[in-house]
Amino acid sequence: MADLSTNCAGIRSPNPFWLASAPPANSGDQIKRAFDAGWGGAVWKTLGTPIQNVSSRFGAINWKGSSGVGFNNIELITDRPLDVNFREIADVKKNYPDHAVIVSLMVETKEEWKEIIQRSIDAGADGLELNFGCPHGMCERGMGSAVGQEPTVNERITSWAKEYSTIPVLVKLTPNVGDIVPHGLAAQAGGADGVSLINTIKSIIGVDLDSLVPRPVVGNKSSNGGYCGAAVRPIALHMCAALARDPGFNVPISGIGGITNWQDAAEFMLLGSSSVQVCTEVMLHGYRIVEDMIEGLSDWMDDKGFETLDDFVGKSIPAYSDWGNLDLNFESIAKIDPASCIGCNKCMVACHDGAHQCIHPNEQGLHVPVIDEDECVGCNLCQIVCPVPGCITMEEVDNGFDPASWNQHLGEGKELRHKKGSH
Ligand SMILES: Cc1cc2nc3c(=O)[nH]c(=O)nc-3n(C[C@H](O)[C@H](O)[C@H](O)COP(=O)(O)O)c2cc1C
Numbered sequence: 001m002a003d004l005s006t007n008c009a010g011i012r013s014p015n016p017f018w019l020a021s022a023p024p025a026n027s028g029d030q031i032k033r034a035f036d037a038g039w040g041g042a043v044w045k046t047l048g049t050p051i052q053n054v055s056s057r058f059g060a061i062n063w064k065g066s067s068g069v070g071f072n073n074i075e076l077i078t079d080r081p082l083d084v085n086f087r088e089i090a091d092v093k094k095n096y097p098d099h100a101v102i103v104s105l106m107v108e109t110k111e112e113w114k115e116i117i118q119r120s121i122d123a124g125a126d127g128l129e130l131n132f133g134c135p136h137g138m139c140e141r142g143m144g145s146a147v148g149q150e151p152t153v154n155e156r157i158t159s160w161a162k163e164y165s166t167i168p169v170l171v172k173l174t175p176n177v178g179d180i181v182p183h184g185l186a187a188q189a190g191g192a193d194g195v196s197l198i199n200t201i202k203s204i205i206g207v208d209l210d211s212l213v214p215r216p217v218v219g220n221k222s223s224n225g226g227y228c229g230a231a232v233r234p235i236a237l238h239m240c241a242a243l244a245r246d247p248g249f250n251v252p253i254s255g256i257g258g259i260t261n262w263q264d265a266a267e268f269m270l271l272g273s274s275s276v277q278v279c280t281e282v283m284l285h286g287y288r289i290v291e292d293m294i295e296g297l298s299d300w301m302d303d304k305g306f307e308t309l310d311d312f313v314g315k316s317i318p319a320y321s322d323w324g325n326l327d328l329n330f331e332s333i334a335k336i337d338p339a340s341c342i343g344c345n346k347c348m349v350a351c352h353d354g355a356h357q358c359i360h361p362n363e364q365g366l367h368v369p370v371i372d373e374d375e376c377v378g379c380n381l382c383q384i385v386c387p388v389p390g391c392i393t394m395e396e397v398d399n400g401f402d403p404a405s406w407n408q409h410l411g412e413g414k415e416l417r418h419k420k421g422s423h
């Protein structure tokens, strides 16, 4: 059976599944229950000067029967006294010595960083996570994403933390930037042992059409919040991969953002994450989701012949390339399996209105639409809309042209449509 034990930036845990710093990791009792359910680690709800929260504070996008496909919050950091938090951290560590307890921190001055880091170490934390990512409320006070958006400030505060910390330091990055790479490099330059990403995306989740007040409603007002949940996963995956493939970036990544199951976790790991963190999916379905995550990842690793996480972390990075390196002559076309087609015509409508007008009614009166293969550009849209899994497949065709990319065309003057074997 696959070995799921994890070492992310020097922080060890029995498996790569950590609770992200958020309501599911708000207190000792919760984290103990999470560890009992199978979570390998937890990043404690961010500690700093305790704040007062607003009510209400969450909003969600419910999409065709699925609630919380996208999730939004205007919650701040811990609202519980620091003494209580540190007492509970010490208690959790005493009872779960092999699990990872990472303490998320957000304070302002150098003195405050020194003090809160020492208290975290004294409580027995295995690592620290500097919250440079919160995009609401705390950034208005000069913390959170206000730090994460400024590489020089990020680097300076990271270096303070490294000066005072004897345990590994992760820097949690904000996605509210144009390019994540300089921000990851700034954390690395400050001495970070690793980075975690992403925190939430600045957002307004919607507007109440009765009261005309944006959501979530606080009296007769609202505010922009942080977006997370399954909907943000593609953004998070890209940011993770952008850092992992950067030649100058060489510290571990803890991947976060829209992870709902073992497949999502495996994707983050293939794109460079040594551990993964989950918030929204736990808020929606509880700690027990980790059971399927552990079993699924383990079975998949066995199937693939991966014995340890190191066997596949970052393995998809070489296949993530700039568009200019893609083979412009690679061609695939859609094929319909007549045996599984139910004749719903969704593919035909999609291709006619949203693609290349090359799926037509069956002239023999059969229920299976017909693809004009000469006109098909292999865009995938019909496969995406088809309700029957496996009914439409995309198949590679040999069009007789040599592989050629735009960059080869620009750099070497390579002819774009060059027939194989011709001169
Ligand atoms: C209600 C709520 C509160 C959060 N509080 C914190 C926090 O205190 N510190 C922090 O670093 N991130 C916080 N986050 C962000 C999460 O840790 C995580 O980065 C983000 O939600 C993306 O992961 P997900 O898609 O699995 O939810 C919070 C998220 C939510 C939804």
Ligand code: SF4
Residues within 6 Å of the ligand: 333, 334, 350, 351, 355, 356, 357, 358, 359, 371, 375, 376, 377, 378, 379, 380, 381, 382, 383
């Ligand atoms: S792959 Fe695109 S172009 Fe080809 S049949 Fe499907 S929708 Fe039409």
Ligand code: SF4
Residues within 6 Å of the ligand: 336, 340, 341, 342, 343, 344, 345, 346, 347, 348, 368, 369, 385, 386, 387, 388, 391, 392
């Ligand atoms: S969408 Fe799928 S099931 Fe429906 S007609 Fe097209 S191929 Fe058949």
